[in-house]
């Protein structure tokens with residue numbers, strides 16, 4: 001592994017790090033005994049199986065199997081390299097690595113990301129100043145006034161104005177020696193198709209900086225103040241910005257969402273701002289995109305109920321309402337609220353006030369009532385085919401409900417509400433089911449572990465939890481006995497560290513494994529419950545040695561048998577055959593002796 005940070009330094013950083021605090025930036029953790037529990041950011045779940053152990057400084061998800069050190073967490077979560085993750089943790093733990101940077105190149109992507117964030121922050125300040133203090137910003141100020149967005153909101157959301165010119169931002173960035181190449185990477189400027197210059201992406205637009213949940217500005221939304229199209233222009237996809245991952249307002253809303261255990265999901269920047277301005281801080285917006293799994297996983301950290309606030313027309317939700325099925329797949333409790341025709345949430349709040357607004361939110365419709373309604377309006381349910389189509393629509397969504405009990409209740413409910421015989425509905429369902437169960441079976445089969453694998457895993461566990469046993473393992477079993485290639489590689493690393501330091505800790509091994517799969521395998525072993533209950537390591541090692549010996553004799557007997565058969569086939573020499581048979585019998589006897597010992 002390209003790793004210029006010395007092993008001791010990595011260990012020091014790991015020791016100094018607060019894994020709970022670092023992971024808490026991404027996952028809402030609750031203490032539970034010695035550990036902390038939360039919802040896994042790497043797979044979809046409703047009950048927490050993501051565990052952080054502050055004592056061992058490891059995390060592990062018992063749902064999807066992800067796990068490792070704080071470095072592994074950042075690598076996976078932020079998609080960074082090991083060395084980058086170590087540096088981030090070092091800086092969070094106040095360990096200075098600057099002396100190492102002198103002799104080695106700093107990791108490009110971390111510094112680049114930081115630079116991009118800095119440029120975004122600079123642009124926020126620039127646009128904000130133009131909005132507040134300049135003559136050019138007047139039109140934007142008037143627009144905000146017209147929409148009743150007050151000064152406090154402008155400040156909270158750092159609103160700004162991009163002047164009506166091709167190079168306002170470019171020029172101030174030039175003056176500060178900000179590289180154009182980096183500037184282009186933020187999406188704030190675009191390189192000219194012809195010739196070699198750049199121009200500002202956002203011109204004559206009201207600017208909404210978009211932050212992630214950690215309050216880092218990842219992109220911008222700009223609303224045209226004239227007839228320019230599109231009316232709303234977002235930053236393009238960049239290293240920092242992916243609109244399927246970001247919810248507008250999440251940085252301001254997250255604490256309130258956590259408190260209310262629910263969130264209002266809207267579509268517009270001004271909707272969110274106006275809701276917050278009226279004290280409804282548990283609201284966020286998606287940005288001109290369908291609701292994605294990533295959005296919901298982000299929200300899952302704070303709540304399990306979503307109230308979708310639709311402008312009066314459903315088409316506004318880019319939905320084919322099928323896009324909303326993701327809520328069911330992710331087991332979110334989702335309700336749909338609809339405002340009166342021709343109102344968006346911002347206007348409605350201004351015109352009708354907060355109480356009426358909240359009344360609509362509280363009257364939100366159950367998702368499947370909404371689903372039946374849309375299906376019924378999509379098809380002509382007075383005809384048989386139309387009704388069948390509507391039922392098919394609703395059922396195909398219902399089948400995505402992962403929880404089988406809920407799914408059953410739902411079928412009953414749908415049968416009632418669509419006036420169909422429940423039994424008929426269930427026959428229809430079987431057709432859906434046939435596709436899914438096959439895949440499940442296949443998965444279980446592939447997960448089945450054999451005895452060898454179990455024994456090899458236990459042996460690794462023993463080597464790690466009781467380093468003194470390592471020499472005996474090498475002497476009596478030997479690394480070449482590991483059949484599983486992954487376990488063999490991990491064992492090799494353990495021995496390598498043992499020879500170097502005579503002390504091997506789990507995290508040391510994790511640090512030098514440069515393969516995600518190996519890392520996962522090792523984490524599985526470290527966190528296997530049965531292993532943790534092992535008290536008498538010597539005895540267990542004895543059992544392992546015995547197992548390996550027996551496995552070997554079986555192998556030898558098999559080989560002897562093969563050899564005997566071959567000899568019989570190939571030779572007429574009686575003596576050869578007898579020698580082979582004798583060898584075969586000896587091997588068989590060995591197995592019996594070993595068997596009786598257990």
Ligand SMILES: [Zn+2]
Nearest residue numbers: 040043061064
């Ligand atoms: Zn997980």
